[in-house]
Amino acid sequence: MGSSDTERSASYEDEAGGLGGVVSTISSSRSPLQPPAADDGEPFSTYFDSKIPIPEDETHSCFSFRKLWAFTGPGFLMSIAYLDPGNIESDLQSGAVAGFKLLWVLLLATVIGLLLQRLAARLGVVTGLHLAEVCHRQYQKVPRLILWLMVELAIIGSDMQEVIGSAIAINLLSMGRIPLWGGVLITIADTFVFLFLDKYGLRKLEAFFGLLITVMALTFGYEYITVKPSQEKLLQGLFIPYCQDCGTPQLEQAVGIVGAVIMPHNMYLHSALVKSRQVNRADKREVREANKYFFIESCIALFVSFIINIFVVTVFAEAFFNKTNAQVRQVCANASSPHTELFPSDNGTLEVDIYKGGAVLGCSFGPAALYIWAIGILAAGQSSTMTGTYSGQFVMEDVEHLTGMNDFLNVLMSLQLPFALIPVLTFTSLPSVMSDFANGLLWRVAGGLLILLLCSINLYFVAAYVLALRSLPLYVGAAALSLLYLAFVAYLTWLCLVALGASFLACGSTVSVTRPLRPEQPPCHPQK
Incomplete structure (x- = not known):
């Protein structure tokens, strides 16, 4: 950190009333709301060389479809993480294990x-x-190097799921002629080819992702129409938060749904994608407007992804809930399916993954159902692999100055969740970072409780997975690693609480800022 940065940090600590020991860990060396000095450039160059302009609205109306269209794109790229093969597998297992009961x-x-x-x-x-x-x-x-390593682990785990999903789809489409390792190589190659699309304009890349989401909606929608799930059971499952006759498998599946939906690296991705729009951050009205339209777009994007997830859950809930291996094996045998041997002849409850799911659909509803399922999985795997690659690129900027593995990879990503959620809550709650747009007390408390809930759910999921392995050496190793893991999570939480306390003491809930502020220091606006 240069001398100018040191002076700024020191001045901030002085202004905070002698809180140097408290604020030094989370520093406020520069106000992000102000451009850097000419001799002190940004340490990072933005990935987006050219930004998409936002059309002017002469009337300053409350809502403009033209502006919404201009802001549309980042939310749909972000929503891909809610449609990756890990989510699809979680969906179909939820339907097969618990029927419609876990839709809520x-x-x-x-x-x-x-x-x-x-x-x-x-x-x-x-x-x-x-x-x-x-x-x-x-x-x-x-701490920032440890954070980088943790998030990179999450991205690697997510990418592995997505590559495996694409390889499975290619294997299904080729009727087994292309082995899984061949599908992996094809996926890696075409991912790099598709990533060159961004050289021809960000809007073209966003349109391509929109096409992939449309493919998923059409393919999984076709399965939904073919199977015709009960609409009454669907609505009950969505709006009645209750799971009658649910045991440990259903509970673990519910925990798995949460872990599959909320992805740590997606926080890093979304915060980067919104930089692709041309917003004058010196104009509070423009910033407020951008926040509004990005939120509306995210609502629409996640609604679309939710509907697609509903398609998958309800298809398997209607067709395969409470089915046994022997029943499905007989159906496949009657259909002369080459996938008959995938299913044992016992009366155990049917267990499916994205590969067996396609085979089951093919046996029960014909080859078209299998091929269309595979196309949807291919679109999910390909699109999420690309967004995962982008996430890795953005996270790397911090450092520059097979199907059977899905449970393990979900555990890996669940462990990384605090390393995205705690920092994002910390920084969006600090007036020294967000100025007027810092989280109010309600958002701070609600956000903290949500993060505590999600982390507790994911730790339960991890503990259940480790205990199911029944290995004493693994238990000892997991216990030792757990102490280090929990210590770092506690450290990040402590930093969050200390920083929020410091900002509160510096601002004061009743202080009126009337004295002139140094140019590099953002105004302190107490939040009610």
Whole structure:
């Protein structure tokens, strides 16, 4: 950090009333709301060389479809994470294990995800920096490096799920002629080809992702129409938060739904994607307007992804809930399916994944159902692999200055969730970072409770997975790692609480800021 930055940090600590020891860990070396000095450039160059302009609205109306269209794109790219192969597998297992009973969990998880994505988007809009950049500026070196490693692990796990999903889809489409390893190579190659689309304009890339989402909606919608799930059971499952006769498998599946829907790296991605729009951050009206339209777009995008997820859950709930392996094997045998041997001849409850799911649909509803399912999985895997690659690129900026694995990968990503949620709540609650747009008391408390709930759910999911492995050496290793993991989570939580306390003491709930502020220091606006 240069001398000018040091002076700014020191001046902030002096203004805070001698809180140097408290504020030094999360520093406020520069106001992100102001352009840097000419000799002190941004440490990162934005990925978006050219930004999409927003049309002027002469009447300043409350709502404009032209402006909404201009802001449309980042939310749909973000929503891909809610439609990746891990989510699709969680959906079909939910339907097969619990029928329609866990639809309300999917709805609740999507709503919570929307609220958290709102925080990430606001951080990018207000500061002009994405979450990884803010972490780089605000955290000291050791915690930010650990954060980077944790988030990269989450991205690697997510990418593995998505590549495996695409490889399975290619295997199904080729009737097994292309092996899984061949599908992996094809997926990796075509992902790099598709990523070159951004060289021809961001809008073209966003349109391509929109096409992939449309493919998923049409393919999984076709399965929904073919199977004809009960609408009465669907509505009951959505709006009655109760699971009658549910045991441990259903509980673990409910926890898995939450873990699959809310992805840690998606917070980093969304906070970066909103930087692609041309917003004058010096104009509070423009910033407020951008926050509004990005939130509306995110609502629409996640509603579309929720409907697609509903298609998958209800198809398997209607057709395969309480079915046994022997029953499905007989159906496949009657259809002369090459996938008959996938299912044992016992009377155990049917267990499906995205590969067996396609085979089951093909046996029960004909080859068209299998091929259309595979096309949908391919679209899900391909699109989410691309967005995962983008997430990795954005997170890397912080450092530069097979189907059977899905449970393990879900556990891996569940463990990384606090390392995205705690920082995004911390920074969006700090007036020194967000100025007028910092979270109020309600958002701070509600956000903290939501993060506590999600982290508790995910830790239960991880503990259940480890205990199911029944290995004493693994238990000992997991216990040791758990202490380190919980210590770092506690450290981030402590930083969050200390920073919020420091900002409250610096601002004061009744202080009126009447003295002139230094140019580099943002105004302090107490939140009610």
